[in-house]
Amino acid sequence: NAGVTQTPKFRVLKTGQSMTLLCAQDMNHEYMYWYRQDPGMGLRLIHYSVGEGTTAKGEVPDGYNVSRLKKQNFLLGLESAAPSQTSVYFCASSVQGARTEAFFGQGTRLTVV
């Protein structure tokens, strides 16, 4: 069982470069989320999706874009990376919103220099 898979696991970017993080889930979940984790701040929601073709902003959406063209995939894009986006990024999915268990990927450690 793969669950939630994130690609890549590690990445170093230069300021101003762009990249896309891929999240894939094989559990047929409707809801998908992108969080960032920073020391002492817990997890903060960047964007989320409640179904294929839908996206919505979370707490900290600035500098990020997302797309959900297929139900199983949720892409997070950084158009022009900044050092403040150095973080660990987690993707998660759930069956039916926030009262059901969220399943998390292993994380992507991104460093912007």
Added chain:
Amino acid sequence: AQSVTQLDSQVPVFEEAPVELRCNYSSSVSVYLFWYVQYPNQGLQLLLKYLSGSTLVKGINGFEAEFNKSQTSFHLRKPSVHISDTAEYFCAVSTTGDYKLSFGAGTTVTVRA
């Protein structure tokens, strides 16, 4: 909007001793409460959740938590910890109709022999 406060950022504890991790929440409506655990270099996984009913909730790995509505708390306990319980623990809250979780800042538990 709801929020979560984890009262301890670091909890050192000796093996086989009990541990309690404190979590307080604020919300003007009914809440759903969760504890997630993150082992080193891994994603988060669900320990336990409170949706309704009995205020004492039992989870995996011998953990339990008690929902106290009057004190707006959801403290996590384990009567006897193991070295393998060394991890970061996150309290999270959501409300009816909400699609997403709000996480606390996390509590790092270090178990020593």
